[in-house]
Amino acid sequence: EPEVTQTPSHQVTQMGQEVILRCVPISNHLYFYWYRQILGQKVEFLVSFYNNEISEKSEIFDDQFSVERPDGSNFTLKIRSTKLEDSAMYFCASSGMRTFTEAFFGQGTRLTVV
Amino acid sequence: KNEVEQSPQNLTAQEGEFITINCSYSVGISALHWLQQHPGGGIVSLFMLSSGKKKHGRLIATINIQEKHSSLHITASHPRDSAVYICAVAEGSSGDKLTFGTGTRLAVRP
Numbered sequence: 001e002p003e004v005t006q007t008p009s010h011q012v013t014q015m016g017q018e019v020i021l022r023c024v025p026i027s028n029h030l031y032f033y034w035y036r037q038i039l040g041q042k043v044e045f046l047v048s049f050y051n052n053e054i055s056e057k058s059e060i061f062d063d064q065f066s067v068e069r070p071d072g073s074n075f076t077l078k079i080r081s082t083k084l085e086d087s088a089m090y091f092c093a094s095s096g097m098r099t100f101t102e103a104f105f106g107q108g109t110r111l112t113v114v
Numbered sequence: 115k116n117e118v119e120q121s122p123q124n125l126t127a128q129e130g131e132f133i134t135i136n137c138s139y140s141v142g143i144s145a146l147h148w149l150q151q152h153p154g155g156g157i158v159s160l161f162m163l164s165s166g167k168k169k170h171g172r173l174i175a176t177i178n179i180q181e182k183h184s185s186l187h188i189t190a191s192h193p194r195d196s197a198v199y200i201c202a203v204a205e206g207s208s209g210d211k212l213t214f215g216t217g218t219r220l221a222v223r224p
Contacts, residue, residue, distance in 0.1 A: 033210070042217070043149075043157070043200065048210035056210040089155055103147075105157040 002026040006092050006106035013082055013113055021077045021109045025094030032075045033093040033103070034067065036060070043091070049075065082113045116141040120201050120215040127222050133188040135218045137201030140182065144204050147212065148175050148186050151198040160186070160199075191222045 005024040013019050025032050034046040047057040049067055064080045075094075079086055089110050095103040117140040127133050137146070148160040161168050161175040163184065168175050172191075177184040188195055201215040 031210075035212075037155075043202070043214040045210075045212050045214075058211065091157060093157075103159045105159065107154070107156045110155075 002104065004092055004094055004104045004106035006090075006109050008109060009107065010110045011112070013111070015084055015113055016081050019079050019082055019111065021079075021090050021092075021111070023075045023077075023092030023094075023106055024073055025075055025092070026096075026104055027073070029094035029096050029104075031055075031095040031097070032067075032069070033095070034077045035091040035093065036088040037091065037108075038085075038088040046077070046090075079111075082111075084113050087111055087113045116143070116203055116205060116213045118201055118203055118213050118215040120199075120218050122218060123216065124219045125221070127191050127220070129192060129222055129224050131191050131222075133191050133195075133220065133222075135186045135199050135201075135220070137184045137186070137215055138182055139201075139203045139213075141205065142179075142182070146177055146184050147202045147204065148184075149200040149202060151200055151217065153197070157200075188220075191220075193222045193224050196221050 007022045032049040035043050036046055037043045045058050047061045047067055048055045066078045069075050089108045091108045092106040093103050119138050121136045145162050145164045147162050150158045150160055163175055163177040172189045174187040198217040198219050200217045202212040204212050
């Protein structure tokens with residue numbers, strides 16, 4: 001069965017450092033998403049990406065965040081200068097269709113900022 | 115901003131029981147999703163609904179657009195159904211931006 005792969009599974013970083021979270025979506029999917037879940041809280045939408053550009057983003061997705069698809073297979077989320085409150089589980093998802101009908105999620109990357 | 119509420123927050127059932135999880139939202143939507151989050155954190159998409167009812171195996175999802183309410187039913191529950199079930203709503207024409215509920219934690223006892 002096809003799957004979305006995220007690496008690393010757990011990342012610990014010092015406050016102020018840059019981190020890159022990596023995702024390999026399902027190969028024929030066209031729509032890509034990042035979500036985050038702070039421990040004990042709801043899942044929150046961060047950004048959607050299609051045709052090499054951001055299609056929607058939430059108010060959480062400020063200038064410290066960026067996404068790109070550098071090589072046609074990976075989909076990355078960069079956090080430029082991490083803060084303690086960025087500690088969360090970050091999920092990548094991909095979909096073959098716009099309406100999220102067949103969305104597949106990765107297992108998540110747990111980011112801990114110390 | 116859409117407020118998505120789920121009930122109950124926690125649910126314990128005996129194996130074989132019929133289970134219902136409810137979701138209500140405050141603003142009109144383009145679609146509603148039911149997701150399953152496993153204890154390890156992984157998320158699986160179960161259903162996307164814009165009207166009516168969908169069935170997949172022992173899972174049934176319904177939505178009432180007028181009442182802004184959806185239900186997820188599990189028939190003949192099994193311990194492997196133990197997970198957090200999350201309702202999420204999509205707004206706007208793209209349907210990309212989802213607003214999530216807090217989830218319902220289900221434990222099915224053998």
